[in-house]
Amino acid sequence: MQNKKFVLLLITLLANFAEPESPSRYNKRLVRKTASSPRLRFRKLRDCIFSICEHVASYPENDIKTIIEENKAVHSYFGNIIEPSNTMVVSDRFGGSDYEPFCKTVDISTVPKFMRDVDNVERAIANVAGYHQVVKFQTCDNGEECFAGKLVDRNTACVQKFNTVKLLTANVDNKSLEYRKFKIPSTCVCAYVDQ
Numbered sequence: 752m753q754n755k756k757f758v759l760l761l762i763t764l765l766a767n768f769a770e771p772e773s774p775s776r777y778n779k780r781l782v783r784k785t786a787s788s789p790r791l792r793f794r795k796l797r798d799c800i801f802s803i804c805e806h807v808a809s810y811p812e813n814d815i816k817t818i819i820e821e822n823k824a825v826h827s828y829f830g831n832i833i834e835p836s837n838t839m840v841v842s843d844r845f846g847g848s849d850y851e852p853f854c855k856t857v858d859i860s861t862v863p864k865f866m867r868d869v870d871n872v873e874r875a876i877a878n879v880a881g882y883h884q885v886v887k888f889q890t891c892d893n894g895e896e897c898f899a900g901k902l903v904d905r906n907t908a909c910v911q912k913f914n915t916v917k918l919l920t921a922n923v924d925n926k927s928l929e930y931r932k933f934k935i936p937s938t939c940v941c942a943y944v945d946q
Contacts, residue, residue: 800859801936802867803886810864815921816879822928825919829882853941854909855892860885866918868931874920877928884918888936897941905943912937 799805819825862883863876878884890911897907914937917930 800861800890803861803863803935804865805861805863807864811875811921811923812879814923814926815875815877816882818921818923818926818928819877819879819882821926825877825928829884829919851898853897853907854939856889856939857892858887858889859936860887862886863918866933868920868933869915874931874933875923877919877921886916886918886935889938890936891939897943905945907941907943909939910942912940 862878862885864878865873866876868874876884891909893909895909897909913934915932915934918933920929920931921927922929
């Protein structure tokens with residue numbers, strides 16, 4: 752459990768140093784310009800992993816719910832967006848134990864409120880009571896070498912892989928819903944380089 756908390760803290764810290772393209776009106780709670788750097792940096796993003804923010808105080812929930820309720824055609828699009836497969840089990844042909852992965856992973860399920868799209872623009876995700884877009888993914892549990900690193904004569908590391916998905920976003924200014932592409936973690940793989 753301690754290990755998972757440390758990894759989530761590490762992931763949150765890494766996600767907090769993303770470089771936004773242009774701040775939106777919701778950035779008052781997030782962004783400040785530092786005197787020593789032209790980069791904009793996140794200040795306090797609670798429960799954000801890979802720029803996926805679930806709990807944000809200034810999320811315009813009532814406005815977004817009104818927009819969704821007025822657009823009945825999109826109601827069927829809510830639910831699980833992407834989910835890692837847990838149904839496939841690889842077993843030894845000769846009755847031995849199940850195979851173990853080379854990298855430890857952590858399964859994460861989130862209902863994002865704000866995310867950065869593929870253009871690095873912060874977007875309000877349409878996620879309100881009764882209308883949820885659930886994103887499930889796996890992250891690397893640690894940044895260490897793979898378990899296989901000791902078996903082969905190579906330097907190995909567990910590397911995070913990403914997928915691009917479309918999520919329904921809300922533009923409160925013009926009261927519309929739009930699909931945008933977002934990069935989300937998918938799984939953790941073992942990578943190697945020759946020594």
